[in-house]
Amino acid sequence: MTLLVGSITIGLILALLALGIFISFRIFDFPDITAEGSFTFGAALSAALIVSGANPITATAVAFVGGFAAGAATGLIHTRFKINPLLSGILVMTALYSVNLHVMGKSNVPLLSQRTLFTWFESFSETVSGKDTLVNLIGWSVPAKDLWTLFFCLLIIVFFGLLLLWYFRTNIGTAMRATGDNDQMIRALGVNTKVMIIFGVALSNGFIALAGSMLAQFQGFADVQMGIGMMVWGLASVIIGEALIRDNSLGFVIAGAVIGAVLFRLLVAIALRWGMNPNDLKLITAAFVFLALVLPGFMKKTKKVKLIRTK
Amino acid sequence: MRPILKGIMALIIVSVILLVSDLQNRNKVKVMPSNPGQLSNRAMAGKQYTLGLCYFAPDASHDQLLTGLWKRMAELNFVLGKNLIVKEAHSNGEIGNISPILLNMDNLDLDLILATSTPCITAALSTVKKHPVAFTYCSDPIAAGVGKSYNDHARGITGIGSFPPVEKTVQFILEAIPGTTKIGTIYNNAEANSRSVLNLLNKVANNLKFELVALPVVNTSEVYQAAQVIISKGIDVMYISGDNTATQAFDAISGLCRKNAIPVVVNDAPLVEKGALAAIGPGWTGIGYHTGNLVARMLNGASPDTIPLENFGNEEIKVDLNRAKELGITIPVKYLASTAIVPTDKQYKIALVHYIDSPNSEDCEKGIRKCFADNKLTEGPDFTLKVLNAQGDMATLNSISGSIGSEKWDLVFALSTPTTQMLVKKLPGYKIVFTNVGDPQIAGLGKSFEDHLPNVCGISTMSDFEGMVKMVKHLHPGIKKIGTVFTPAEINSVSYKDHLEEAAKKEGLQLIAVPASSATDVLDAANSLVSQRIEAFCQISDNLVGSCSSAVLKVSINSKIPLYGFATNLIAQGAVAVCARDYEQAGYESGEMAMKVLSGIDPSTIPYKYVQKTDFLISNKNAKLYGIVVPESIHANFPIQQTDK
Numbered sequence: 001m002t003l004l005v006g007s008i009t010i011g012l013i014l015a016l017l018a019l020g021i022f023i024s025f026r027i028f029d030f031p032d033i034t035a036e037g038s039f040t041f042g043a044a045l046s047a048a049l050i051v052s053g054a055n056p057i058t059a060t061a062v063a064f065v066g067g068f069a070a071g072a073a074t075g076l077i078h079t080r081f082k083i084n085p086l087l088s089g090i091l092v093m094t095a096l097y098s099v100n101l102h103v104m105g106k107s108n109v110p111l112l113s114q115r116t117l118f119t120w121f122e123s124f125s126e127t128v129s130g131k132d133t134l135v136n137l138i139g140w141s142v143p144a145k146d147l148w149t150l151f152f153c154l155l156i157i158v159f160f161g162l163l164l165l166w167y168f169r170t171n172i173g174t175a176m177r178a179t180g181d182n183d184q185m186i187r188a189l190g191v192n193t194k195v196m197i198i199f200g201v202a203l204s205n206g207f208i209a210l211a212g213s214m215l216a217q218f219q220g221f222a223d224v225q226m227g228i229g230m231m232v233w234g235l236a237s238v239i240i241g242e243a244l245i246r247d248n249s250l251g252f253v254i255a256g257a258v259i260g261a262v263l264f265r266l267l268v269a270i271a272l273r274w275g276m277n278p279n280d281l282k283l284i285t286a287a288f289v290f291l292a293l294v295l296p297g298f299m300k301k302t303k304k305v306k307l308i309r310t311k
Numbered sequence: 312m313r314p315i316l317k318g319i320m321a322l323i324i325v326s327v328i329l330l331v332s333d334l335q336n337r338n339k340v341k342v343m344p345s346n347p348g349q350l351s352n353r354a355m356a357g358k359q360y361t362l363g364l365c366y367f368a369p370d371a372s373h374d375q376l377l378t379g380l381w382k383r384m385a386e387l388n389f390v391l392g393k394n395l396i397v398k399e400a401h402s403n404g405e406i407g408n409i410s411p412i413l414l415n416m417d418n419l420d421l422d423l424i425l426a427t428s429t430p431c432i433t434a435a436l437s438t439v440k441k442h443p444v445a446f447t448y449c450s451d452p453i454a455a456g457v458g459k460s461y462n463d464h465a466r467g468i469t470g471i472g473s474f475p476p477v478e479k480t481v482q483f484i485l486e487a488i489p490g491t492t493k494i495g496t497i498y499n500n501a502e503a504n505s506r507s508v509l510n511l512l513n514k515v516a517n518n519l520k521f522e523l524v525a526l527p528v529v530n531t532s533e534v535y536q537a538a539q540v541i542i543s544k545g546i547d548v549m550y551i552s553g554d555n556t557a558t559q560a561f562d563a564i565s566g567l568c569r570k571n572a573i574p575v576v577v578n579d580a581p582l583v584e585k586g587a588l589a590a591i592g593p594g595w596t597g598i599g600y601h602t603g604n605l606v607a608r609m610l611n612g613a614s615p616d617t618i619p620l621e622n623f624g625n626e627e628i629k630v631d632l633n634r635a636k637e638l639g640i641t642i643p644v645k646y647l648a649s650t651a652i653v654p655t656d657k658q659y660k661i662a663l664v665h666y667i668d669s670p671n672s673e674d675c676e677k678g679i680r681k682c683f684a685d686n687k688l689t690e691g692p693d694f695t696l697k698v699l700n701a702q703g704d705m706a707t708l709n710s711i712s713g714s715i716g717s718e719k720w721d722l723v724f725a726l727s728t729p730t731t732q733m734l735v736k737k738l739p740g741y742k743i744v745f746t747n748v749g750d751p752q753i754a755g756l757g758k759s760f761e762d763h764l765p766n767v768c769g770i771s772t773m774s775d776f777e778g779m780v781k782m783v784k785h786l787h788p789g790i791k792k793i794g795t796v797f798t799p800a801e802i803n804s805v806s807y808k809d810h811l812e813e814a815a816k817k818e819g820l821q822l823i824a825v826p827a828s829s830a831t832d833v834l835d836a837a838n839s840l841v842s843q844r845i846e847a848f849c850q851i852s853d854n855l856v857g858s859c860s861s862a863v864l865k866v867s868i869n870s871k872i873p874l875y876g877f878a879t880n881l882i883a884q885g886a887v888a889v890c891a892r893d894y895e896q897a898g899y900e901s902g903e904m905a906m907k908v909l910s911g912i913d914p915s916t917i918p919y920k921y922v923q924k925t926d927f928l929i930s931n932k933n934a935k936l937y938g939i940v941v942p943e944s945i946h947a948n949f950p951i952q953q954t955d956k
Contacts, residue, residue, distance in 0.1 A: 110456030220437025247314040259318040
């Protein structure tokens with residue numbers, strides 16, 4: 001059960017990453033690989049700030065701003081200098097590697113004895129449910145603080161999900177969505193699409209950096225290599241979510257990205273729990289994701305066949 | 312809301328699957344063991360131990376570490392798979408994977424979690440809550456965040472750090488290479504261990520009055536350039552410590568230093584074979600062995616809180632005296648005690664190229680090395696053997712042949728058909744000896760075994776078809792028809808079929824060969840052989856049929872027609888007998904051929920040969936299933952090894 005709770009918590013944290021990837025890839029159709037750099041950038045910024053004694057909330061907010069700036073850089077490089085979106089992402093991502101090393105001053109910053117968002121959640125749990133309390137959940141004993149952490153992560157992701165939903169329904173948000181869908185039309189309406197793209201990629205990387213910051217605080221360290229592979233997993237989460245929830249309206253798509261991220265972590269946890277050969281881990285994860293993508297469509301087909309037969 | 316419900320349903324289903332797999336953990340909350348009084352490090356009789364092992368990614372040094380660890384554990388009566396169960400997981404080199412792995416381990420019923428490598432140790436500090444943690448394979452535990460000092464460390468965790476012997480290495484450099492004023496080094500700033508080493512190196516440089524030229528790199532592709540820059544600054548010696556990035560690109564460094572006659576000193580012994588002058592380093596096998604004591608103690612319940620951290624070095628010194636001679640360096644005698652290399656005058660430079668990591672290819676290499684040893688040639692003083700492996704990748708094989716072409720070699724071993732073809736084509740002037748090649752004629756290496764390409768010779772490992780037919784005839788007197796499935800699309804398969812047919816004809820047998828073009832055809836082809844009334848299967852070993860041999864075996868068992876094969880694994884699956892080539896022998900024979908070539912005989916005058924030794928394996932148990940009585944006389948005629956009584 002602790003495994004389940006822990007996996008869902010990590011899934012919810014990485015759902016922020018999925019939301020970020022969702023903005024750039026789905027809303028703007030902008031293949032943005034700044035993600036691998038900005039994820040680490042967020043972690044590095046908040047880790048460095050927390051170590052130097054800053055308030056965890058400030059540190060997390062600064063991470064968001066940092067990611068936002070990194071994304072804006074990618075957007076600027078793309079729109080002002082007419083550089084291919086992939087290459088602009090690569091440029092910023094590569095540059096961020098050095099920046100991250102400078103920010104942290106070394107390759108790995110431990111946050112073990114520091115006050116982070118998560119130590120706050122734990123101390124909240126102590127005051128509410130008492131120290132080291134175990135909660136009995138259908139036969140499994142789960143530490144109360146784990147449950148509270150999960151609850152807070154859920155709150156955070158629901159908050160940001162709703163924020164995003166609200167934002168994309170405002171005038172400027174609608175203009176942003178239209179930029180991705182039909183930029184000629186929206187330009188004709190007098191919207192500056194370049195600004196929209198810069199702002200959108202920036203917003204996307206802000207979310208990604210936020211995810212990096214949260215993950216660093218959750219796992220207790222920031223490392224210069226922690227961003228590697230993150231973009232692929234984020235994209236996988238978005239696509240799993242889309243495949244599951246076949247509905248194009250904004251709210252459902254956002255919910256889908258979150259559900260996809262959690263589902264993905266659960267699948268990895270199952271692969272781990274079944275004690276597979278360590279060398280096969282990635283293969284099995286790939287197989288699981290494949291199944292998750294294919295099964296819904298397959299089930300639909302078999303249902304149709306049954307209907308025809310009963311007629 | 313319906314679409315969301317679907318997503319939530321999926322989440323619930325997956326969660327239930329996870330919970331069901333976790334059922335055994337229900338209500339089993341482990342309390343951290345804390346009885347420091349009991350410090351025995353031998354396994355208690357009748358007790359079952361479970362150890363979780365979490366590491367970053369497999370690599371050669373880590374393998375050495377584990378070898379040492381399991382050796383010590385076995386000495387302390389912890390037998391792997393018997394009273395010691397190890398649940399192992401690695402993060403595939405991704406930091407993001409470490410936390411979930413450790414989270415999962417923390418939920419298992421384990422006695423101890425062993426975390427190796429710095430990122431895993433740091434993750435264990437925050438993730439593991441219910442189990443004691445031991446660690447090793449870390450150069451600086453303090454930098455990893457385990458504690459403030461070796462005595463004042465985090466609760467629930469203890470272990471062994473192994474800082475590279477930086478001071479000793481510098482001492483060695485200054486003593487062996489007098490007049491050294493500038494030492495160069497290349498490191499990756501992102502590696503915490505390298506930063507620690509560099510800090511110490513800076514201090515040592517101040518004390519011993521030499522200049523340190525350190526250049527940071529970000530990845531392996533920058534190493535070559537960095538080495539160029541550093542050499543242009545006029546360094547006397549290059550020192551590469553345990554930096555992973557520099558070690559990965561060591562060939563670039565050692566190649567450049569060689570060109571500029573600059574000695575390279577390292578902390579990893581395996582690098583001496585790659586061109587380093589000397590290695591003074593922690594022996595990982597020894598460190599693993601030492602870690603065994605700690606792991607055993609903690610498995611028996613010793614509390615990590617009472618055990619201080621430890622720095623354990625176990626230094627090994629390895630020197631390449633031939634390289635020293637080249638560079639005109641005399642190594643002080645006190646450093647030679649632990650090296651077993653004796654210099655000779657003539658040193659042969661030999662390369663060996665594998666195409667893929669396969670047991671056959673590895674056995675060939677083993678045979679070659681054995682042959683060199685039997686001829687009183689020691690690696691190092693008498694010859695250097697550079698082993699390359701394309702890992703099944705044709706593009707890599709191209710690069711390998713390119714890199715071989717950029718140097719002068721006395722001899723090149725090619726250990727597969729594509730390797731031989733590639734090397735022969737790209738390196739016209741080089742002397743090449745091949746083995747693990749099925750049919751050199753088909754491979755285009757010559758018109759016949761005698762009339763072949765210049766500069767090439769070798770051993771063919773084609774199956775012993777004549778031996779097989781003779782054995783089948785001996786077991787089944789009066790047999791007329793044998794059959795095999797073959798693959799027309801595989802050039803080797805067709806050639807094997809033709810050779811088997813020829814061998815059968817010689818003994819007065821008829822071979823019926825049925826083609827198969829895909830895995831699904833194999834079963835049908837085998838059935839059609841049965842309907843053509845064959846008396847025995849003599850199944851050739853090609854790639855397609857080799858991978859679905861069980862289909863042929865199934866038909867053989869159903870129809871009670873015995874099966875004979877050319878690969879040893881068939882015996883275990885139910886074949887009556889096999890006659891398989893011994894690849895170690897093939898390697899040995901190609902080694903003998905190499906001796907001739909090295910002694911000055913022109914390879915074009917040496918005819919190709921089949922490998923001499925063949926393993927005949929027979930299973931009485933399987934024979935009985937088919938009602939075959941194995942006559943005693945068979946032992947007089949064939950060098951048979953029985954697999955069962």
